[in-house]
Amino acid sequence: MRVTVDPNLCQSHGQCVFAAPDVFSFDEDDYPVHDANPSDAYAEHVRTAVSMCPVRAITIEARGPRGAA
Ligand code: SF4
Known part of the structure; x- marks a missing residue:
């Protein structure tokens, strides 16, 4: 999986x-x-x-079929 945190939203909770x-x-x-x-x-x-991030700063994506996403 690929995890992204939007630095413009994250408030370091x-x-x-x-x-x-x-x-x-x-x-x-x-x-x-x-x-x-x-x-x-x-x-x-x-x-x-x-689900716990109060500002919804975290997004996840599944990896592609060969692990590259
Ligand atoms: S929970 Fe959300 S706002 Fe808090 S540190 Fe993590 S990403 Fe940032």
């Missing part, structure tokens, strides 16, 4: 970090960063992060 800590984390300045191409094993956690 951090709900995504709690929902999917293997994909989202805080950098040294407490700004959220994420793995843009996480394993599908984390898909459920990422979907939870999408």
